[in-house]
Amino acid sequence: MDAFLAYLGYSAIGIAVFYLFFKLLLSKDKSFRFNRALILASAFLSMILPCIHLEMNFLIENPSRGIALDFLQTKPISTTASGIAGNPSSTTISSPILSGIYFLGLILCLLHIGILPCLRLHRLVSKGKNLETQGSIKILSIPEAIPAMSWFHYILLPDISGKEFNPYMLQHEKAHIRSGHSYDLVFMDLICLLQWFNPFAWLFLKELKTVHEYEADAMVLHSGADAKGYQYLLIEETMGRDRYHLAHLFNTNLKKRLTMIQKKKFSKWVYAKALYMIPLVTASLVVFARQPENPASLVSTGKPESSFAKALPQEGDLAKPVKQANPDELASPTKEQDTYAIPDKRPQAPEGFLDWISQEIKYPEALQKTGAEATVYVGFTVRKDGSLGDIEPMELRISGKKAEADYSLFEKEAVRIISKSPAWTPGETDGKKVDVRYVLPLVFSAKK
Numbered sequence: 001m002d003a004f005l006a007y008l009g010y011s012a013i014g015i016a017v018f019y020l021f022f023k024l025l026l027s028k029d030k031s032f033r034f035n036r037a038l039i040l041a042s043a044f045l046s047m048i049l050p051c052i053h054l055e056m057n058f059l060i061e062n063p064s065r066g067i068a069l070d071f072l073q074t075k076p077i078s079t080t081a082s083g084i085a086g087n088p089s090s091t092t093i094s095s096p097i098l099s100g101i102y103f104l105g106l107i108l109c110l111l112h113i114g115i116l117p118c119l120r121l122h123r124l125v126s127k128g129k130n131l132e133t134q135g136s137i138k139i140l141s142i143p144e145a146i147p148a149m150s151w152f153h154y155i156l157l158p159d160i161s162g163k164e165f166n167p168y169m170l171q172h173e174k175a176h177i178r179s180g181h182s183y184d185l186v187f188m189d190l191i192c193l194l195q196w197f198n199p200f201a202w203l204f205l206k207e208l209k210t211v212h213e214y215e216a217d218a219m220v221l222h223s224g225a226d227a228k229g230y231q232y233l234l235i236e237e238t239m240g241r242d243r244y245h246l247a248h249l250f251n252t253n254l255k256k257r258l259t260m261i262q263k264k265k266f267s268k269w270v271y272a273k274a275l276y277m278i279p280l281v282t283a284s285l286v287v288f289a290r291q292p293e294n295p296a297s298l299v300s301t302g303k304p305e306s307s308f309a310k311a312l313p314q315e316g317d318l319a320k321p322v323k324q325a326n327p328d329e330l331a332s333p334t335k336e337q338d339t340y341a342i343p344d345k346r347p348q349a350p351e352g353f354l355d356w357i358s359q360e361i362k363y364p365e366a367l368q369k370t371g372a373e374a375t376v377y378v379g380f381t382v383r384k385d386g387s388l389g390d391i392e393p394m395e396l397r398i399s400g401k402k403a404e405a406d407y408s409l410f411e412k413e414a415v416r417i418i419s420k421s422p423a424w425t426p427g428e429t430d431g432k433k434v435d436v437r438y439v440l441p442l443v444f445s446a447k448k
Helices: 002-025 032-051 095-127 167-178 181-194 199-222 227-236 254-261 269-287 305-311 353-360 365-370 408-419
Strands: 059-062 066-069 077-080 129-134 137-142 149-151 154-158 372-382 388-400 427-429 432-445
Touching (some): 002 032, 002 181, 002 199, 002 269, 032 181, 032 199, 032 269, 095 154, 095 181, 149 167, 149 181, 154 167, 167 227, 181 199, 199 227, 199 254, 227 254, 372 408, 408 432
Parallel strands (some): 137 154
Antiparallel strands (some): 059 066, 129 137, 149 154, 372 388, 427 432
């Protein structure tokens, strides 16, 4: 559930950014069909981009030795004397509380924009009198004082005792139906349902409804309607409220529509303005890019075991490039069976591997009084059958209080936990399963 809540947060940021750019650059242009497509695309991309995680390997070409691989930017798995520090669930806000609040809002929102409007509109349709059927479009007379509206293939008109309706009004509602605007609203309502807490999602929905009205107005005017007569009709139709959320009401957004009708034709520069989508999508892909799912760190070396210690990172950020071993030491492997550092297809850790380690690893009781903090770099080989072998501590770094104690206990605990690891999915090179060498940093902290 934490991952889903995080996804909602990322997508909410995306919707906000896309909305602000649209509002600033395109909302006042007369490119109605284009703007409509752009709004729908923006909403869709905002929801889908957080699910796309490009994998960045930080591969650097080395002319003298081929490929050198940086340490991947993964946080070392840690444990404290009093329990687990590396478990993500221990440092986040209580998931059940946030989940409860979210789903409560989801239910209320579903009632407000989905269930109740559908019930109201279904009631009107069921009591309406069929005046005319034009293909798939049904024109119904409703014995209530309602504004003229359209909903999917229905046009709902108030009963005016046999008087004829203004043909412009009917053309407007037919334009909504023929353009499939109701399907747009269903899609955008689903976005708002998931993003009920995000004001920018609702603003985007409002923009979409406005663009629908602009587009329907333009279709009426392009059919030969008199612009002034049509504007007078809009001014006369001021009755009703938007109690029918899923329907298109003829008399909504009057001021904006009158202003837009009087506006000149749209500029061709509108398509150039829309290029803002390219850097936004690119930036989103970079922001949501992730390192490979394996928590372990690959080390660049062609020779297993003997070169690993020399390839370990220096003090400081693990994101810094590893120190490359001496070229003479990177000759062909001495083992009969090659162990790869950079296979074509990397091994995959079992699902929940980080959580499993956080729960199983223990701070050595004999060292708790020392208050020492330690980082153990554990080297191991992911074998062809998925088991882990050749497990050994590569380096031990101690900080904090350094009383006389047997700090090798940190190394023993690190080796113990890796030895108990569930099976991995083995790596492959040239379509064949191969052994792959890994180094994983484990951090022990005495802080409570």
